[in-house]
Amino acid sequence: MHASEPTECGNIVHWSMHRGAWFYRLRVTLLGSVLVAVCAWACFDVMDRRARTEWNAPITVGVVVMRLGDVSPEALVRLTERVRVLERRLSMELRRYRPEAQQPMIRLVPYGPVEVTEPPPDVPGTTLWERLVHTVELFQYTSAVDRAAGVPTLALDSRIYLLAEPPRSGFDYSVEGYSEAGGRVGVARVSLDATTVDLGLFVVAHELFHTLGASDKYDEHGRTRIPEGLAEPDRVPLFPQPGAEIMARNRVVDATREIAPDSLEELYVGRWTAREIGWLTAPVRQRTESAPIADATRY
Numbered sequence: 221m222h223a224s225e226p227t228e229c230g231n232i233v234h235w236s237m238h239r240g241a242w243f244y245r246l247r248v249t250l251l252g253s254v255l256v257a258v259c260a261w262a263c264f265d266v267m268d269r270r271a272r273t274e275w276n277a278p279i280t281v282g283v284v285v286m287r288l289g290d291v292s293p294e295a296l297v298r299l300t301e302r303v304r305v306l307e308r309r310l311s312m313e314l315r316r317y318r319p320e321a322q323q324p325m326i327r328l329v330p331y332g333p334v335e336v337t338e339p340p341p342d343v344p345g346t347t348l349w350e351r352l353v354h355t356v357e358l359f360q361y362t363s364a365v366d367r368a369a370g371v372p373t374l375a376l377d378s379r380i381y382l383l384a385e386p387p388r389s390g391f392d393y394s395v396e397g398y399s400e401a402g403g404r405v406g407v408a409r410v411s412l413d414a415t416t417v418d419l420g421l422f423v424v425a426h427e428l429f430h431t432l433g434a435s436d437k438y439d440e441h442g443r444t445r446i447p448e449g450l451a452e453p454d455r456v457p458l459f460p461q462p463g464a465e466i467m468a469r470n471r472v473v474d475a476t477r478e479i480a481p482d483s484l485e486e487l488y489v490g491r492w493t494a495r496e497i498g499w500l501t502a503p504v505r506q507r508t509e510s511a512p513i514a515d516a517t518r519y
């Protein structure tokens with residue numbers, strides 16, 4: 221008995237070690253493959269997002285309209301129709317900086333409206349955990365909307381989701397939004413009726429430009445930063461401005477007063493924003509990138 225035990229034991233130990241080593245190798249191989257795939261996808265995604273602001277080829281943006289509650293059907297139809305007007309307005313603005321650029325360089329494709337029963341997740345928090353939870357919740361929300369509206373997610377360079385809600389009596393019209401800077405997804409909300417169609421699309425454009433790398437051009441009180449947030453900073457006299465800079469949101473009418481734009485014809489892309497998203501030429505862009513915004517006021 222003592223003579224046979226070591227042999228049996230030895231065989232079992234040997235087999236266990238063999239099996240353990242095999243599983244270990246399998247696990248390492250699988251994890252390694254997943255890691256390589258994730259890294260390859262991340263590299264591709266980073267390069268693909270950067271390519272959006274080189275403007276060598278048109279980018280395609282989905283404008284996904286969602287309807288929450290009793291929103292005017294006429295206003296929703298008008299909103300979809302005016303997407304083409306926003307596309308034209310952005311083309312005109314690009315032409316100021318790049319007259320030779322192929323047009324339209326930003327193609328806007330409307331989707332929806334999709335009926336929803338709840339709004340998108342609120343503005344993301346500040347902690348890493350809050351942002352992680354928000355990312356997951358937003359992904360789940362937009363995935364469901366994409367399925368309902370037939371949005372070809374992978375074929376689009378950016379997607380802006382616009383939630384249309386009925387105006388609430390006794391409240392001012394509200395427009396708001398958030399986006400991942402340099403990311404692919406933006407969210408905007410508008411109290412929609414016949415008078416706020418263009419305002420809603422203005423916010424769509426604002427959030428789209430965030431996804432392309434543009435920063436806000438208003439201060440902590442919501443007031444336009446001057447001159448970065450001006451449509452025409454060289455205008456003489458400076459006020460009233462002819463329109464609202466896309467990242468400042470308001471049209472400055474005099475030194476103390478500014479108002480929300482009425483129409484997409486008032487949408488301007490100012491010099492500072494144009495540099496951030498790569499519309500301005502390389503030498504000027506390099507000066508911007510190396511200079512803080514305060515220094516940039518020299519331009």
Ligand SMILES: [Zn+2]
Binds near residue numbers: 426430435436
């Ligand atoms: Zn913003």
